[in-house]
Amino acid sequence: MKRLLLWLLLIAPLAAAQPPFAERARSAIEFYAHRPNGGYEGIAARLYLHQDPAWCSRRLQELLAAGPSGDMFWMFPVTAIAYLDRGQLTPAARRALRRAWKTYMPYRGDTENHWVMYYASLYLMAQLWPHEPGTEWYTGKSSEENLREARHWIESWVTLTTTRGQGEYDSPHYMAMYLIPVSFLAAWAEEPAMKKRASMMLEYLLADYAAECLDGLYVGAHSRVYERQLVEKWANVSSDFGWVLFGVGRPLEPVSAYMMYYLVGAGAGAEPPEILRHIASDRSRPYTHYERKRTRNRWRFYDELHGPVYKTTYVRHEYAVGSDQGGVLQPIQQHSWDVTWWLPDPRGVQNTFFTIQPYSSLRELQTYFTFGPDAGVEGVVQSKPTYDSPDKLLGGSPYEKILQDQDTLIALYDIPPGTRFPQVNGFFSKDLAEVREDPSGWIFLRGGEALIACRPLEPYSWKPIVQGGRRLFSPYLRNGVVVQVAAASEFTGMDAFRRAILALPLEFRLDPVPTVRFRSLRGRQLAFTWGQTPTVDGRPLDYAHWPLFGGPFLESAVDSGRLVLKYGRQRRVLDFPSLTVRDEQAP
């Protein structure tokens, strides 16, 4: 408790001035080093700080004697301990650790973050214990075979990610499960190419977050997010990375063990290059950022293993608007679009607005998992109870299509009759400063310094949300919302904003499919029909040339394997085919 209080004292005056990076990092590690009865994370933190090695050995043996569990979530902590040992552990503790990699078979898992953790850990342990026969490994393979297999998978993953995008993209929680193992590889891989590849990949992953970072909050569409963190944006692990690495926002209370593992792995190299800090923190000018990602592996119902994900994220100091194109791109935890507003202190605040069609289906699960038909939905609901619930707020829908241009967004719904939950749900936060239902059909909202206009295309009613706020409920099969956001500073008040919105030409019809024509507040003519390519100022959106990254801060063409970080005239080029990093000045 005393440590927690010290931690709170450290972060309390954040708004005034952030402590320097080294102090932020050390405080995160020390928190775990000083917790009584810590687990693997306590051992790793103490070993990093060279504190209490006798306790570390004793505790490690206790934990291993109790039986390893957790699969790849066990592998990466003990990998960290093995490399942080540096002569501190007793021979008996070291033997116990070694033995565990013979007697415990971690499951490799079924998703990208599992595999990164699994193979990065296996690579490093095979490197640590070379020339050992298969009888000494749970895989039955020799150290060299394990190393070769792990290297091959890691190289393939890096190539696929840097050419076609991440599959489990932009998760404000699972980002840690990529950064941790990659930081381990960057710190401890002995092969120069692997070390270089990993250090570049660390920057790549951090750049991916930095460009969609609003004072530490990970904004934009997500492949995976948890329910509380969906609406309470600060509560994501990304807040720790924003605060520790870039000095923005506020960390979790206490900072997560994931952050600590990243820091003990990245060590002296934990502080990102200056250009990344600028990208993460400079919100002096509004910008639109584009990304292309992949779907998760689609085992069934598709000819192609991966489909494209087209992301658009508009960011300015006051708010962000982010989206994908709609559809089921990921199972269960996909979040397709929202408005997130900035607050000086977002802790405990539900600072977001969005709508969804609450879709759940065996087909979705069988697309991405090996579930049998009777184990799928039931199995998911055991761990994620709202998955098959009509009031849910999380998940993609095949019946939702989205167009975004800057801070204007149109979401259209064409829901077939007989769909399990044939409705649109909208999340209206308890923390909205103002909500006005206008006779025009528009709803005007204010969250922080963001003014939000939302035009549901069909009638709706309100339902309470247990955790606070209200749910817009619109039970019409052909439906949609038009959303326009602006900064409060652009208008003298909500009335002026209302007048400006009502002056914008809006035409829509719902049959035979939803169609909207809208002139945005930014003067752009948007035309969008469900199931057709949208147009902006008469030009169809060019999905074929959607960049892997595009915008003022990041630039990467699909299949190039080359990412350019940009800030002012600074350029930092990560070239994966040649494994080189180049710093340049733009003319």
Next chain:
Amino acid sequence: MRPVGLALVFSCVLFAQYRLYTCVMNSKNYVVGAKLPPSGLFFEPPGGGWTHAGFDHPYIAALDYDPRDPSTLYLAAGNGLIRTSDHGRSSWRILTGDDVTELRDLAVDRNAPGTIYFAHTAGIRVSRDGGNTWQAADSGIRRKYTESIRVDRTRSGRLVAGTEEGLFSSQDGGRSWRLAGAAGFQIMHVEQSPTDACTWLAVTQQGGAFRSSDCGLTFENLGRVGVHRNLYDIAFDPAAPGRIALAGFGPGVVVTEDGGRTWQPRNHGLPRADVWSVAFDPAHPGRLYASVHEEALYVSEDAGLNWRKEGLEGSVVYRMLFVPEEAGR
């Protein structure tokens, strides 16, 4: 993360000539990364009491054995295709690499024991050298997800595979395939009759059961049994040629005594009619095992008319297999 809510346990009952291995997961609410209760490969030694052989693993979907040495087992697992010796108690080795995941089924060619096929999330692979090297063997199958595969025990290289789009047959060891039936249905399992090599049965998601009487070349629907429900397993009674049991959710255990013309539910004594797998004991005519979802393994001495609990409580046995104690069976 993969919520499963099920458990794979392989159990094994030792009889005079055969040993029963069962494959089930032993955990409710399991997700990847959570603590896993004992799961994987189990057998029941002659004195009774289930024995866990080898590693804990949350995902073992099926097994087969080497006919030259039946104590050598092959496991279709989440981590790949695993070979183990001494009835699963030693020498575990993952024979596949990083390019396949979440295997669904496997089959060893009885007439070419070094040839092993497995079905996985992205198709079918074959090894013709005992698992040292692997090649894709799904050319001609458009949608690759394959749930089940069997090789004809009387003819090397003759295969039937159950995919997400129906049943496919190959006459050349998986080099080419043609649609054999059940088009549009997801296949859950395929089996060949132990008494008539040209009779095959397949069960599906929602589409019922399908039968082949021409050695797996074509399959036809078997009527109403299991239609609009999901069937997961098939067991032929080697001692009674007309007797077949099917397992499913909803139907529970259904048995025919006349080769599939009529079917009777046989769930009296089972706690629920949600059954993952069934197996007839080749050494004890009429003895039938059934795995009831997250309840236990049950056994019947009269082909399902009456049941009693046989251990593995709380588990789900995805697949069971009687393996001969000696080579050549």
